[in-house]
Amino acid sequence: MGNESLMRKILDYGSRADPYPLYAELRKTPVCRQDDGTYTISTYPEVLALLHDPRLTSTHAEEEEAAGGKFPPAFIGMDPPEHDRVRGLAMRQFGPPHSPRLIAELRPSLEMSAAGLIDAFPDGGELDLVDSFAYPFPVTAICRLLGVPHEDEARFREWADKLVASIDPRPGEDPSVRLQDGLETKKELAFYINELIDSGRSDPKGMLTTLAQDHEAAGGPLSRLELVVTSVLLLVAGHETTVNLISNGMLTLLRRPDLFERLRREPEIAPRLVEELLRFEPPVQIIPRRGAITDIEIGGITIPEGSVVALMLASGNRDPQRFQDPDRFDPDRPDVTHLGFGSGIHSCFGAPLARMEGQIALTELVRRLDNPRLLEDPPPYRTSAVLRGPRHIPIAFDGVRP
Numbered sequence: 001m002g003n004e005s006l007m008r009k010i011l012d013y014g015s016r017a018d019p020y021p022l023y024a025e026l027r028k029t030p031v032c033r034q035d036d037g038t039y040t041i042s043t044y045p046e047v048l049a050l051l052h053d054p055r056l057t058s059t060h061a062e063e064e065e066a067a068g069g070k071f072p073p074a075f076i077g078m079d080p081p082e083h084d085r086v087r088g089l090a091m092r093q094f095g096p097p098h099s100p101r102l103i104a105e106l107r108p109s110l111e112m113s114a115a116g117l118i119d120a121f122p123d124g125g126e127l128d129l130v131d132s133f134a135y136p137f138p139v140t141a142i143c144r145l146l147g148v149p150h151e152d153e154a155r156f157r158e159w160a161d162k163l164v165a166s167i168d169p170r171p172g173e174d175p176s177v178r179l180q181d182g183l184e185t186k187k188e189l190a191f192y193i194n195e196l197i198d199s200g201r202s203d204p205k206g207m208l209t210t211l212a213q214d215h216e217a218a219g220g221p222l223s224r225l226e227l228v229v230t231s232v233l234l235l236v237a238g239h240e241t242t243v244n245l246i247s248n249g250m251l252t253l254l255r256r257p258d259l260f261e262r263l264r265r266e267p268e269i270a271p272r273l274v275e276e277l278l279r280f281e282p283p284v285q286i287i288p289r290r291g292a293i294t295d296i297e298i299g300g301i302t303i304p305e306g307s308v309v310a311l312m313l314a315s316g317n318r319d320p321q322r323f324q325d326p327d328r329f330d331p332d333r334p335d336v337t338h339l340g341f342g343s344g345i346h347s348c349f350g351a352p353l354a355r356m357e358g359q360i361a362l363t364e365l366v367r368r369l370d371n372p373r374l375l376e377d378p379p380p381y382r383t384s385a386v387l388r389g390p391r392h393i394p395i396a397f398d399g400v401r402p
């Protein structure tokens with residue numbers, strides 16, 4: 001098989017359940033020009049180096065143009081210095097040193113939300129773990145974080161679902177229709193957030209309020225437009241990915257009854273287990289489109305200025321030069337410094353929240369589900385190769401423990 005066709009094969013839906021042999025093939029050429037001109041980077045040191053390389057831009061002028069300038073980029077699509085200003089302002093409200101307790105304080109309400117979803121399961125029979133748990137759970141987390149009132153959560157969930165649908169490419173469709181749908185949804189959400197701030201109904205401790213009122217910070221506060229765009233980013237980036245973390249996690253554990261039982265007996269391994277999951281089955285498999293702003297020499301190849309560069313995070317995570325026995329899921333690995341949250345200036349903003357959500361979700365599901373069995377293996381996957389995860393995980397189980 002020529003290298004030319006490898007990226008196509010990875011993107012092909014038929015490879016979704018197990019793309020890892022293809023990544024192994026791709027790593028034979030760490031920096032590889034694909035037939036559409038994109039350069040794929042697939043080995044750990046090269047991916048890491050480029051994640052930190054300022055010669056790659058994260059901006060997407062064409063997308064902004066397609067949106068007719070009506071929806072400006074959020075900080076994930078900006079370069080320094082704008083990126084650092086907006087991210088820095090958002091970060092102040094999200095974690096230490098300015099807001100050290102925010103994530104820890106969310107824990108009890110997330111535990112309650114997980115318990116509530118599981119309480120609503122039937123007491124035995126069959127169930128889809130994705131629709132019944134992995135999808136709804138992260139929306140609650142984002143709503144709490146932003147301070148969206150409880151009674152509005154259902155509306156938020158609807159927008160989240162629509163945005164998800166607009167991100168996922170559907171084979172054979174005209175992508176402009178989907179992008180237009182996504183833009184419409186973003187606008188609806190933006191109007192809602194704008195009104196929510198004006199109405200004063202949002203939780204005063206939530207980020208919508210604290211960001212708007214942060215007059216102390218240098219370069220702050222965010223403008224209203226920046227605030228709205230940032231909130232939409234947090235919803236999209238924080239929802240999509242966490243669904244996959246939970247789904248990939250349950251799938252992995254249901255395939256490994258020894259680890260399922262171990263997590264039930266030793267819930268304290270949850271943090272290490274989630275970290276290994278982010279290496280083994282990373283929810284964001286690929287950062288698909290960075291742009292070379294100048295020629296870049298790496299891995300003995302020159303990537304020409306103007307090229308699109310795809311950073312293959314999931315492939316780097318299975319690089320045998322970096323991780324011993326990389327295809328084995330092993331929560332006892334001594335060093336699991338993975339690429340699942342990216343690295344460098346764009347490294348995942350929500351990582352502390354995502355980790356906590358993953359730990360709570362897996363610990364609670366494992367503790368309360370009595371004798372769960374996978375009904376389909378592999379389960380059906382979502383279409384996207386970039387944000388990869390099961391669309392459904394049908395299981396049978398004997399009951400729900402208190």
Ligand code: HEM
Nearest residue numbers: 075076237238241242245283284341342346348349350354
């Ligand atoms: C398991 C769940 C998650 C995974 C695997 C994940 C993964 C990632 C990755 C790989 C990036 C880097 C993107 C790039 O370099 O272009 C990123 C960025 C980002 N993530 Fe996450 N993420 C997760 C959850 C979250 C959550 C819960 C939030 C929000 C609360 C969030 C907010 C963001 C934001 C805002 C960025 C952009 C950071 C920047 O550009 O400076 N993520 N995430």
